[in-house]
Amino acid sequence: MSSTVFTIARDEWRYWRRSSLAQTVLIIALLLAAASVWVTHAAISHTTEQRQHMQSESITAFEEQPDRHPHRMVHYGHYLFRAPPPLGSLDPGIDSFTGNAIFLEGHRQNGATFADQKQSTGLTWVGRLTPAYVMQVLTPLLLIVLGFGVMTREREAGTLDFLKVQGVSPLVLLAGKGVAMAGAGLLVLTPLIIGALLTVLKGAQVVPVLTFILSYLIYIVVWCALVLLISTLARSNSVSFSGLVAVWILLCLVVPRIASNTASVMVASPGKLETDFAVLKKLRQMGDGHNANDPAFKAFKDNLLAQYNVDSVEDLPINFRGVVAQKSEADLTEVLNEFAEQQMAQQQSQAVIARMFGWLSPMIAIQNASMKLAGTDLENYQRFMREAEAVRFEFVQSLNKLHAEGMSLEQDANKYKSAEARKAATVDAENWQMLEEFQFTPLPAGQRFSNSLTAVLQLLFTAGLVLAFTYIAGRRV
Amino acid sequence: MPDAVISASNLCVDVQTKKILKNVSFNANRGEVLALLGGNGAGKSTTIKTFLGLMKPTSGSVWLDGVDVQKAPDIVRQKVAYLPESVMLYGHLTAIENIQYFLSLSGKDKSETEIVAALQRVALQESAWRAALSGYSKGMRQKTAIALALLREAPILFLDEPTSGLDPVAIDEFNRLVSQLAAQGATILMVTHDVYGACHVANRIGLLRDGEIVGMFDAPEQGNIDSEAVHKAFTQGVVA
Structure with missing residues (x-):
């Protein structure tokens, strides 16, 4: 039986080799897949090098600042860059929308910036043609164009009955056609598989890479089976083609849109402007860290005076303004973190709802599996934001500590009175050697693997379901 | 279980509400050429498709070499060669x-x-x-x-309008081939509306009209079936 299956598969390939439509589709699919892998890999490698260079530049620029008041350095700020994970060259995930760089400064939590999508003009839409996008959205469409007539062609030409008379059961015929379709899918998937395997040389762990490849294989099996199923059920080529295109629109465009809309409706998330106003309102109640005499710091001042057993801030062994800056930054950060965590929790809740639609659309399932395994999903982005915030807080508080310990309150208070006074209210430039090369630590391989399991299960479930329906449809031929 | 290689017993086939075949019964023994002759829509192709297991009888049964086609279509298909009307x-x-x-x-x-x-x-x-x-x-x-x-x-051949589209030389060659195969032991069921071709090669001719066998003509021991009698029966509905 297996030899008959392969004989049928070989003949289907022979048909495709002799059909100009099939040849064109296969060549386009292969070129698109190979080009997207190559171009995205080259672009991301270039960006990574650029970011590493910019990271060093940013550190050097900060460290080369002259003797200054520490609070000026708080506002001078510092850029933090995250190198994309190795598999990110195949699936940039949400990174291409969120960005991989953050400007760190005092009193503010900036969002990530320099996203590829934000830097693209309308003409560079091809920048979206990542290997993941090509495999998730375009490859199914190409498989449809290639295989919509895989069974209906036999039915329309009358060869289906003739094959039956030769002793070929419909299930064997379906298996043969399925092997041929899977071969075509595998061919188109090859550039992605090679690209994924090569990321191991760049430090990607084996388990996520293999699961990444396996997920795409299952996804291709799902679409091959869908093409077979609809082609088996349809009475003619035109019905099969229009049915498959409708299914593609539903699964790749409509359901993902419904998923994100449902998530937005079920978990209402305030917009940026609304959040910014809420944060500002809360911060205004806390007092201005730049003004040590702000009544909001009275209790703090009293405690500090009591702690050092002195009567006035002038008698403190440390610069009260610097201590207030430290206190203010800590309080402000707490508020900012509270809002940031709220927002992240809302994003997570929305993502959880949207991911449930992976049981309905294999495209949503592969998108989630792919991003999670590549380390370019929401969890990794939020992890980056948290790590960046930790760096920002430590960086600002180090400068605030210098502010508190590097000069007296008198020097600080009189800094605008003369040039000498201004010079006295500075700290040595050597103190700027405080920055370390930032190394983002993505989620461990095991964690990424386990996070992807639900999505992989969704893909397996869909594959099983479609294969079962195809089997039933095959028995009724 | 019939002894004949090709056997139809009280075969009825309905498609939706239309009765295509009505109690059709016939046998063909080893080495015999049986031709079913009929006009368009008489049920000729349906008869062959039922023997090939492509259509199911509403009642009755069809047997090939002692095997019920409905019960073991895959087994009987190994013994069959089929020449469809449109290739x-x-x-x-x-x-x-x-x-x-x-x-x-x-x-x-x-x-x-x-x-x-x-x-x-x-x-x-x-x-x-x-x-x-x-x-x-x-x-x-x-x-x-x-x-x-x-x-x-294959020991059993089903031929659906086999000479349709062939030139006269090819028809002669084809008829010669059919006779040769039958002489070698093949059992052949041929459906056609070519009266003279059928009379030339068949040992027996069944006349099929509106899904019923309305006449059966046997070849004499020497020579062919009388084509004039078959033609008359076919065109005027007169069966001797």
Whole structure:
């Protein structure tokens, strides 16, 4: 039986080799897949090098600042860059929308910036043609164009009955056609598989890479089976083609849109402007860290005076303004973190709802599996934001500590009175050697693997379901 | 279980509400050529499709070499070669490739030499052997299908309008082939509306009208069935 299956598969390939439509589709699919892998890999490698260079530049620029008041350095700020994970060259995930760089400064939590999508003009839409996008959205469409007539062609030409008379059961015929379709899918998937395997040389762990490849294989099996199923059920080529295109629109465009809309409706998330106003309102109640005499710091001042057993801030062994800056930054950060965590929790809740639609659309399932395994999903982005915030807080508080310990309150208070006074209210430039090369630590391989399991299960479930329906449809031929 | 190689017993086939075959019964023994003669819509092709397991009887049964077709269609199909009315071969393949492909599916591997010999036997011109079937005339396709049927070496042959599209020389050659195969022990059921062709090769002719066998003509021990009598019965509904 297996030899008959392969004989049928070989003949289907022979048909495709002799059909100009099939040849064109296969060549386009292969070129698109190979080009997207190559171009995205080259672009991301270039960006990574650029970011590493910019990271060093940013550190050097900060460290080369002259003797200054520490609070000026708080506002001078510092850029933090995250190198994309190795598999990110195949699936940039949400990174291409969120960005991989953050400007760190005092009193503010900036969002990530320099996203590829934000830097693209309308003409560079091809920048979206990542290997993941090509495999998730375009490859199914190409498989449809290639295989919509895989069974209906036999039915329309009358060869289906003739094959039956030769002793070929419909299930064997379906298996043969399925092997041929899977071969075509595998061919188109090859550039992605090679690209994924090569990321191991760049430090990607084996388990996520293999699961990444396996997920795409299952996804291709799902679409091959869908093409077979609809082609088996349809009475003619035109019905099969229009049915498959409708299914593609539903699964790749409509359901993902419904998923994100449902998530937005079920978990209402305030917009940026609304959040910014809420944060500002809360911060205004806390007092201005730049003004040590702000009544909001009275209790703090009293405690500090009591702690050092002195009567006035002038008698403190440390610069009260610097201590207030430290206190203010800590309080402000707490508020900012509270809002940031709220927002992240809302994003997570929305993502959880949207991911449930992976049981309905294999495209949503592969998108989630792919991003999670590549380390370019929401969890990794939020992890980056948290790590960046930790760096920002430590960086600002180090400068605030210098502010508190590097000069007296008198020097600080009189800094605008003369040039000498201004010079006295500075700290040595050597103190700027405080920055370390930032190394983002993505989620461990095991964690990424386990996070992807639900999505992989969704893909397996869909594959099983479609294969079962195809089997039933095959028995009724 | 009937002794005949091809046997239909009280066969009725309905398609939706329409009765296509009504209590059709006939037998064909080994080495016999049975022709079912009838006009358009008489139920000829339905009869063959029921024997091939492509259509299910509403009642009654069809047997091939002692096996009930409905119970074991895969077994009986191994013994059968089928020549459809409109040839169902692949347009993207050449004659040789088509034959190789269908033979390999039925588990019979033949060398190219044997395939070429069969194509010569059906008088398909050599220039066409390696050309895609999409450029063939109906007659050339028919010859390719006949070559395939010959190479299958099946003991039972079903021929649906086999000479349709063939030129007179090819028809003569085909009739000669059918007689030869029958002489070698093949049992053949042929459906046609070609009265004279049927009388020339068949041992028996069943006249099918509106899904019923309305007459049966046997060949004399020497010679062919009287074509005039069959023609009269066929055209005027008069059965002797």
